[in-house]
Amino acid sequence: MAPIVPRSGDAVFANVERVNAELFTLTYGAIVRQLLTDLEEVEEVNKQLDQMGYNIGIRLIDEFLAKSNVSRCVDFKETAEVIAKVGFKMFLGVSASVTNWDADGMSCSLILEDNPLVDFVELPDTCQGLYYCNVLSGVIRGALEMVSMKTEVTWVRDMLRGDDAYELKVKLLKQVSEEYPYKDDE
Amino acid sequence: MAPIVPRSGDAVFANVERVNAELFTLTYGAIVRQLLTDLEEVEEVNKQLDQMGYNIGIRLIDEFLAKSNVSRCVDFKETAEVIAKVGFKMFLGVSASVTNWDADGMSCSLILEDNPLVDFVELPDTCQGLYYCNVLSGVIRGALEMVSMKTEVTWVRDMLRGDDAYELKVKLLKQVSEEYPYKDDE
Numbered sequence: 148m149a150p151i152v153p154r155s156g157d158a159v160f161a162n163v164e165r166v167n168a169e170l171f172t173l174t175y176g177a178i179v180r181q182l183l184t185d186l187e188e189v190e191e192v193n194k195q196l197d198q199m200g201y202n203i204g205i206r207l208i209d210e211f212l213a214k215s216n217v218s219r220c221v222d223f224k225e226t227a228e229v230i231a232k233v234g235f236k237m238f239l240g241v242s243a244s245v246t247n248w249d250a251d252g253m254s255c256s257l258i259l260e261d262n263p264l265v266d267f268v269e270l271p272d273t274c275q276g277l278y279y280c281n282v283l284s285g286v287i288r289g290a291l292e293m294v295s296m297k298t299e300v301t302w303v304r305d306m307l308r309g310d311d312a313y314e315l316k317v318k319l320l321k322q323v324s325e326e327y328p329y330k331d332d333e
Numbered sequence: 334m335a336p337i338v339p340r341s342g343d344a345v346f347a348n349v350e351r352v353n354a355e356l357f358t359l360t361y362g363a364i365v366r367q368l369l370t371d372l373e374e375v376e377e378v379n380k381q382l383d384q385m386g387y388n389i390g391i392r393l394i395d396e397f398l399a400k401s402n403v404s405r406c407v408d409f410k411e412t413a414e415v416i417a418k419v420g421f422k423m424f425l426g427v428s429a430s431v432t433n434w435d436a437d438g439m440s441c442s443l444i445l446e447d448n449p450l451v452d453f454v455e456l457p458d459t460c461q462g463l464y465y466c467n468v469l470s471g472v473i474r475g476a477l478e479m480v481s482m483k484t485e486v487t488w489v490r491d492m493l494r495g496d497d498a499y500e501l502k503v504k505l506l507k508q509v510s511e512e513y514p515y516k517d518d519e
Contacts, residue, residue, distance in 0.1 A: 165351035166449060167424040169396045177385040178364045185371045199363040210355045238353040263352060
């Protein structure tokens with residue numbers, strides 16, 4: 148039998164069910180607006196978006212593993228590359244690049260080359276402090292937790308806040324052993 | 334110059350920017366969950382989802398008109414067909430059928446053949462009364478209002494509530510004249 152080869156992000160994205168990106172962008176915008184109205188405090192909105200992302204991420208990882216044919220990554224460096232090149236492509240249709248590794252390979256930055264979440268978005272002055280795309284940090288954190296990596300994901304740069312790129316810092320806090328006292332098929 | 338021909342829903346959908354449908358489904362689920370937590374009353378959640386849909390619809394119509402090459406519909410019957418065959422396809426990647434016309438052609442039903450919003454969704458007993466997909470009724474209402482049609486859009490059948498289909502009733506309340514005292518280019 149031929150070995151199962153991991154598929155490129157483009158190949159996966161071409162074969163999954165999709166919806167119109169503008170509908171997604173506007174729907175996401177409607178959530179943020181709703182949260183701003185309901186919660187008032189920008190800091191609370193950041194937390195909720197992150198939590199929503201986490202809840203999405205812990206489910207999205209199943210689709211990712213099922214459709215991408217990606218198997219266990221050898222280390223955190225490979226994991227980061229897979230998120231950037233396959234994960235972002237598969238879900239948002241865009242790629243990211245990985246950079247700014249620290250000396251011990253425990254943290255890096257993901258730079259988004261494009262960001263469909265922010266099309267048509269401008270933040271009013273009252274929303275300074277908002278991390279509009281905070282759902283993304285939550286998704287990554289949630290998805291990685293399901294493959295036994297505890298991470299901290301934070302924004303370093305955000306174009307909606309005047310920076311020149313979207314940059315997420317992903318720091319590996321702890322890699323949980325996956326050895327269980329039993330196997331599924333026993 | 335060749336006349337501009339309206340494009341089929343499939344053709345339009347193939348050429349727009351898209352994102353992964355599962356990401357959209359999970360994101361929408363996260364909104365509904367958030368609203369249920371924040372608002373507590375199911376009836377309030379229904380209202381908010383409809384309002385969010387309205388806000389989305391009044392913007393989505395621009396993308397629809399720009400990408401579909403659909404021009405002014407001759408009557409409400411044609412409008413309903415265009416929503417079903419081009420609109421649903423273009424944004425959600427699914428079609429709907431139009432049925433149950435009343436005698437004077439002022440109301441009809443849209444039956445969804447597939448509904449990406451509800452993949453993996455089961456409603457707990459505490460959510461009886463929730464119209465989970467109420468964002469859709471708001472989107473249609475909002476979009477039609479921008480082309481001068483005041484409508485009322487309500488759910489007749491909802492599979493999450495045990496029915497055998499998703500059926501939305503669209504009733505034309507008032508067609509506003511588009512004659513203004515001035516033109517844009519004057």
